[in-house]
Amino acid sequence: MGTEEESIEQAAASRRERLKALKAAQELLNAPDEDSAQPAENQTDETNEEDNPSMKFRNYVPHDKQLQEGKVAPPVLPKFEDPVAATPPASEEKEDPFVNIAPKKPNWDLRRDVQKKLDKLERRTQKAMFKLMEQQEQEKQSHGGGNAIED
Numbered sequence: 001m002g003t004e005e006e007s008i009e010q011a012a013a014s015r016r017e018r019l020k021a022l023k024a025a026q027e028l029l030n031a032p033d034e035d036s037a038q039p040a041e042n043q044t045d046e047t048n049e050e051d052n053p054s055m056k057f058r059n060y061v062p063h064d065k066q067l068q069e070g071k072v073a074p075p076v077l078p079k080f081e082d083p084v085a086a087t088p089p090a091s092e093e094k095e096d097p098f099v100n101i102a103p104k105k106p107n108w109d110l111r112r113d114v115q116k117k118l119d120k121l122e123r124r125t126q127k128a129m130f131k132l133m134e135q136q137e138q139e140k141q142s143h144g145g146g147n148a149i150e151d
Contacts, residue, residue, distance in 0.1 A: 055070045062068055105111075 055067060057067070057071045058074075061071060
């Protein structure tokens with residue numbers, strides 16, 4: 001168990017050293033070329049920032065007026081354009097061969113099977129209506145005394 005603790009401590013120490021080296025390298029990269037009064041001003045700004053840390057609020061609106069200044073404006077998202085919907089569908093004048101296979105109306109087979117009977121009934125209906133009209137004409141002539149008024 002002692003060796004595990006020592007290995008953890010060694011790993012932590014080596015990590016601290018790597019972080020220090022990375023920080024030093026970052027400072028060298030960010031350091032200005034001229035050694036003038038600017039580094040001194042930057043150091044004083046850094047100490048002031050440490051004393052008064054600025055807070056940024058993205059999703060929270062603080063009640064304190066001093067903290068409301070740190071509220072960040074919501075990001076402006078670009079308008080989404082669907083590349084698939086943007087392209088108009090290609091108009092094809094070719095007719096789908098499967099459209100002709102399926103019937104236009106779903107009850108076509110029922111009409112086909114019953115059509116003969118419907119035709120027979122239609123003829124009988126027309127005959128019956130003609131007979132009724134003749135009977136009504138005869139009744140009008142017999143009751144009217146032979147003076148039929150044609151409509």
